[in-house]
Amino acid sequence: MSDARRPASHARRAVAAQPGLEVRRRRTMPHVGGRLRAIGVDVTVLDLAHELDSEDDVVGLVCDAVRAGVLPGRLLLQAGERRFLRHRDLVVSLLGEEGTGIESPLEHRYVRDVERRHRLPAARAQVRERTGGRWIRVDRVHVGLGVRIELDGQLAHPSGRTARDTWRDNAVLIERSEITLRYRWQHVVAEPCETAVQVASALRSRGWQGRAAPCSPTCPVLA
Template structure:
């Protein structure tokens, strides 16, 4: 039955019972395909016409076919489909118009909405801006995920002013304050959750505000610094745990050498663990580096027990190890 195979191919390997019957397939023939494991039943009345592990696209398409023509991928599934996150998760998230109902199924999360903000594509999905707001509004999303998805959306050419208006106008939006603050610092150069956390370390501890994502030509190469403190010959490089899982790369070392030779700048390099787990120690070390290069102001502790407080209590400004 070539026409059935062609239709399934055009639908990422998924097909419905109704579609098969419309193409002259019989209920017994469908049962044989499933019984011999040529096909896999994904949801009631929806099959995938191949063996082995299901691809994410097949599962997503099967979910849309099960839910009906007015369904759309949303939340984490739309975010993955649009390239805003790296992992799809184990559950397919879809949205339906308010008033529509489908039976709950394992591996499927259904939400209903009064407005269906859909944009084009082979898979129906909520548009990028509403996807960002959906993820930010979900209970499951932590702060780092919200920061990452907003940064990713803007790197995918989402208009920052349209996103800002959407954040301000959507009713009952969780983390509205975080997102508005984030949009401000993104305009200053923040591009990741790690950079946002470092920016917050500066603010909470009274450190100078660094310039972010500075491009320079050093030793004949175009290099980009995560953070530079102008006039103080100090820069900070932030290495995310996913980008550099086994430590500094050859390019990192070459960049640091070029900076030292060409500018005599001091490079401080921090990983995710430093910024997330020991932010006060990071602030302390940065303050010591800045003071060694002529910074005249004084940092402030962010609270009781902050490591910066030792500097105010007469502890030497000399760098010391805490590891």
């Protein structure tokens, strides 16, 4: 067959630009099942994570993928088989035991920069319970100490605490005598140390015998 009649390689085929379509090319395609070679969703998630620069974007991508039905076990398996993957440690920590219950970039930052960095006791994540005749879910609960943490991200709470949040906080206080501390990006990202001081104070007021640890020589936890 002459070169003029030889089929073009898959890697060189052109696709016309279309709204909402972004073309990625690769020279080898894995088998996902059946006769057609295709890229699986889990592989695509890791491909996208590899290209991201921001840790917050990686956390958001992985959390969205898991909520959409991508199995964490398959993502972990694919991550382990890759020779090179940016943010590998972050992806593995989010999908493994260490990241259990983390469902947003804000929550990831809270656990990392407020809770763990200042050695506060670990809270139970994503607790579902019935309060005030309604089913509610709590971001983080310090079981036995009566302190709850709600993280109001921009997506779910664009204008701060909602009317439903206020009702829920009141019901929890009345029925369980538990307090709810609410934090937004400003508190977690710009003021993690000050937030740790407040959480520690709340925990100690409810019987916690430990002490928060400063994360630096200038950390206000020292005071």
